Amino acid sequence: MLFIVDSREHGEALRGELEARGIPAWRVELWGHHVVVTPPRVRVEGLRVPVRAAIELRTEYQLVSREWKREPTPVRIGGREVREGRLFIVAGPCAVESEEQIVKTARFVRDAGADALRGGAFKPRTSPYTFQGLGEAGLRALARAREETGLPVVTELMDPEDMPLVLKYADALQIGARSMQNFSLLKKLGRAGKPVLLKRGFGNTVEEWLLAAEYVALHGNGDVVLVERGIRTFDKTLRFTLDVGAIAYAKRHTHLPVLGDPSHPAGDRRYVIPLALAIIAAGADGLLVEVHPDPDKALSDAGQQLTFEQFRELVQKAREIARVLRGG
Ligand SMILES: [Mn+2]
Secondary structure (H helix, E strand, C coil), rough: CCCEECHHHHHHHHHHHHHHHHCCCEEEEEECCEEEECCCCCCCCCCCCCEEECCCCCCCCCCCEEECCCCCCCEEEEEEEEECCCCEEEEEECCCHHHHHHHHHHHHHHHCCCCCCEEEECCCCCCCCCCCCCCHHHHHHHHHHHHCCCCCCEECCCCCHHHHHHHHCCCCEEEHHHHHHCCHHHHHHHCCCCCCCEEEECCCHHHHHHHHHHHHCCCCCCCCCEEEECEEECCCCCCCCCHHHHHHHHHHHCCCCCCECCCHHHCHHHHHHHHCCCCHCCCCCCEEEECCCCCHHCCCCCCCCCHHHHHHEEEEEEEHHHHHHHHC
């Protein structure tokens, strides 16, 4: 149940009243609303505190539902905005490998039309023997690339203990597929004070993904961008199966911006552009895509990172598709 109230004071009073009745309640200030939240399907009658609206949702996720907040939520990253009706493109290498590599990539993707720079400094790798990322040196290189280009920086946070360090350098925190249900991490993100790009786990349902976003919002951070990046299915032709239906569904059922990552489901750079166009056609607000100055020599995900030339082609086609479908 969601209660919209007029002020922080009314919110506190209502939370107190609910808790006195044995009903767990959270008070949050999100998207310009004072909201008190209880678990779904709780029946409350005869409240003393004045409420502007009491909203019963049909879904387990409540705050992120579009059922009560019809207008889409824009999310600011650095000086830019991810929002409905305009493509937001985050581009950069899978991993930061050197300052030279990240600055070179940042310059190119900015000139080609990217809105933000991505690059991993802490890499979740399947094998413990492969490149694990440069750590803080990688974060410093990202900050250098931001200085050079003005592009805001998006990078993955894996370990909750690294949050203060990553926050020092990043404009937005990416939560990887493997961390999507790290609930203690999700709760901490509520107090991060910076936007979160929440990737869907490759073994997770859409509802689990939206409930992960609900965790972050319920703990105080409404700046969440959902990212579909492919799931595991019986089919092994491409690396993962891009779930375009999940994008259309998330756009309809939540008010949060939705991006798609065409690189990880493709696993092969020849398929990245077609998947990117499908992501946009399905209604996503933008892309998170891997680009490398010399992909064959990349230290991670070599096969799927786009060349500079391919990225230029992608941006052109992506903007054309967006224009045809929604005029922007
Ligand atoms: Mn990667």
